[in-house]
């Protein structure tokens with residue numbers, strides 16, 4: 001993968017604009033699938049992958065529901081295969097971050113953290129989403145010191161320890177189950193008395209002897225004793241009775257949904273109230289020639305396969321657009 005060295009050095013220096021037929025912003029399943037389709041249409045797409053390839057899927061230790069891999073495979077493995085397949089047909093991966101876009105005229109302008117300037121005839125946005133925060137006292141202070149948003153990344157640090165998982169969706173249970181490989185006990189704290197997660201994960205979680213559930217409860221505060229510097233307990237509050245209790249734990253893993261990475265596009269593209277980019281079924285945004293695919297445009301399905309499908313659809317539409325508008 002090409003590395004934008006100026007971005008690594010932080011120089012931010014400017015360079016000559018590069019003309020590209022299709023620029024793809026984001027290197028997760030949507031961006032890499034768009035790259036494959038655009039490359040096979042001989043549009044030599046450039047993918048700004050950000051600093052890590054594979055998007056959120058790369059943080060998943062095993063993906064069991066991507067068709068074609070009956071035994072499952074890890075997120076990083078799948079990301080690497082997506083990348084190799086797109087590169088085989090001429091896609092160019094650049095490890096750099098888009099920082100500024102101008103969609104007011106074509107070719108569109110995209111500037112990067114590394115100081116590159118791209119002039120693109122079409123743009124596909126696949127910037128995904130990032131984990132939502134609880135926004136309680138102690139969360140920011142103890143991030144990396146017991147608070148985490150990724151079991152796959154940080155689980156190892158909790159070997160033989162006890163952890164709390166916040167949330168009741170697929171992510172909470174999938175990551176919670178993964179954490180049972182390391183932790184002696186995983187307590188899922190959920191604000192209702194019914195999980196949102198799918199049946200298979202629920203069954204696995206209920207059957208796992210290391211998993212425990214605290215219902216109708218939220219985390220009010222994440223704390224430590226004076227000076228210890230790492231998480232030691234949380235304050236829990238029962239949503240029905242209002243009762244508050246101190247619960248000892250070594251770690252807090254938070255999986256309460258996501259926020260779209262759309263700040264850069266505010267005022268430039270139509271969005272819904274939550275900040276997801278609005279598209280039609282052809283992945284077209286409010287600006288002709290600009291497409292959005294994957295979680296940036298999808299608050300609902302959020303699967304690797306749906307994101308990949310949206311990326312492919314965006315690239316097919318971009319190909320038609322360029323045929324008609326070059």
Ligand code: NAP
Nearest residue numbers: 167168169170171172174191192196255256257300301302
């Ligand atoms: P999600 O489905 O939106 O679930 C978020 C969970 O967090 C919900 O249980 C929600 O409670 C809870 N929550 C939200 N805000 C909260 C707050 N402020 N305090 C306490 N709890 C809060 O998010 P997700 O689990 O990340 O899943 C996102 C999407 O990805 C879903 O469509 C999911 O199916 C998919 N996914 C699939 C897989 C898989 O197929 N293996 C794995 C991971 C994710 P309520 O239930 O009360 O709203």
